[in-house]
Amino acid sequence: MANICRNYNIPLLPLLIACLYLSKAIVTAELVQISQPIAANDGSVNFLVVGDWGRKGAFNQSAVAHAMGEIGGKLKIDFVVSTGDNFYTDGLSGVNDPAFAQSFSRIYTAKSLQIPWYSVLGNHDYHGDSEAQLSPLLKKRDRRWNCHRSFDVRAGFVHIFFLDTTPFVNKYFTNSTDEKFNWKNIPNRDIYLSNVVKDLKTSIKSSNATWKIVVGHHPIRSIAFHGDTTELLHQILPILQANKIPMYINGHDHCLQHISNIGTPVEFLTSGGGSMAWRNQTNYQRYKKNTKFYYDGQGFVSVQLTKSEANVVFYDVHGKTLHSFNLKANTGNAY
Numbered sequence: 137m138a139n140i141c142r143n144y145n146i147p148l149l150p151l152l153i154a155c156l157y158l159s160k161a162i163v164t165a166e167l168v169q170i171s172q173p174i175a176a177n178d179g180s181v182n183f184l185v186v187g188d189w190g191r192k193g194a195f196n197q198s199a200v201a202h203a204m205g206e207i208g209g210k211l212k213i214d215f216v217v218s219t220g221d222n223f224y225t226d227g228l229s230g231v232n233d234p235a236f237a238q239s240f241s242r243i244y245t246a247k248s249l250q251i252p253w254y255s256v257l258g259n260h261d262y263h264g265d266s267e268a269q270l271s272p273l274l275k276k277r278d279r280r281w282n283c284h285r286s287f288d289v290r291a292g293f294v295h296i297f298f299l300d301t302t303p304f305v306n307k308y309f310t311n312s313t314d315e316k317f318n319w320k321n322i323p324n325r326d327i328y329l330s331n332v333v334k335d336l337k338t339s340i341k342s343s344n345a346t347w348k349i350v351v352g353h354h355p356i357r358s359i360a361f362h363g364d365t366t367e368l369l370h371q372i373l374p375i376l377q378a379n380k381i382p383m384y385i386n387g388h389d390h391c392l393q394h395i396s397n398i399g400t401p402v403e404f405l406t407s408g409g410g411s412m413a414w415r416n417q418t419n420y421q422r423y424k425k426n427t428k429f430y431y432d433g434q435g436f437v438s439v440q441l442t443k444s445e446a447n448v449v450f451y452d453v454h455g456k457t458l459h460s461f462n463l464k465a466n467t468g469n470a471y
């Protein structure tokens with residue numbers, strides 16, 4: 137570089153600074169940031185969480201959708217969070233895939249659900265054209281749809297960080313699974329993951345929201361079929377602990393579960409009961425004392441937040457309450 141600069145009489149220092157700036161801009165793309173208005177007069181922020189759902193209404197998806205509509209209306213929800221695996225079995229084939237309408241627009245038809253949906257991608261979404269789910273063209277088909285790889289949503293005093301967890305899982309990049317992935321838009325996994333981690337740290341640290349919640353498709357801790365995601369235990373959990381994140385919410389395991397903090401301030405919630413459910417437990421003995429709730433049927437979760445308190449409720453396919461707990465802001469103590 138120095139020789140080139142000398143030969144062409146280019147000042148070295150400004151060029152170095154320009155290169156440094158350019159490389160930083162490429163490597164540390166900022167998270168997509170979305171501002172969500174709050175509807176409730178009392179200033180509360182209310183939302184539902186559903187995961188692992190897109191099966192064209194089958195396996196009780198339509199029944200869960202109906203119950204979500206009922207509860208959503210009662211709670212006057214502001215938005216819906218999807219924890220991924222939005223379209224089974226292989227995501228969307230493109231922006232015109234009819235599965236989008238068959239599994240989303242024509243299923244979640246209740247009035248209370250005609251609000252923004254914030255979705256992460258799950259491993260099944262990566263089987264297909266994951267880029268299609270991120271396309272603005274899909275939002276033109278249904279204005280509710282908001283899906284990005286990693287992004288954050290600010291809703292008043294609440295800040296939710298959405299993480300693209302699928303590329304963290306090592307076995308998806310080897311031949312040790314039958315699943316076939318389409319990684320065409322993640323050409324360099326190491327750089328991609330390091331950016332996701334860096335962006336998460338930066339965004340959490342720079343936020344002064346009362347409630348900071350992290351959402352991803354894969355569980356960090358789970359007693360169910362898939363169990364813990366080791367890569368997230370090592371790479372994401374320390375960030376949540378260091379920043380006293382009170383809740384991590386995921387899908388992937390097709391159940392509802394609440395594992396209370398294990399040497400951390402974090403409550404681990406699974407909402408993966410949007411359609412097909414599984415009966416299987418792997419880590420129960422390990423997390424026996426900390427498992428506050430486990431249900432291997434379909435359902436969903438509501439989260440109601442005020443500046444002082446969170447109320448989390450788990451519902452079955454009929455909208456019946458199965459489990460609930462409260463958290464005081466900034467204490468991390470469930471009660």
Ligand SMILES: [Zn+2]
Nearest residue numbers: 221258259388
């Ligand atoms: Zn999954």
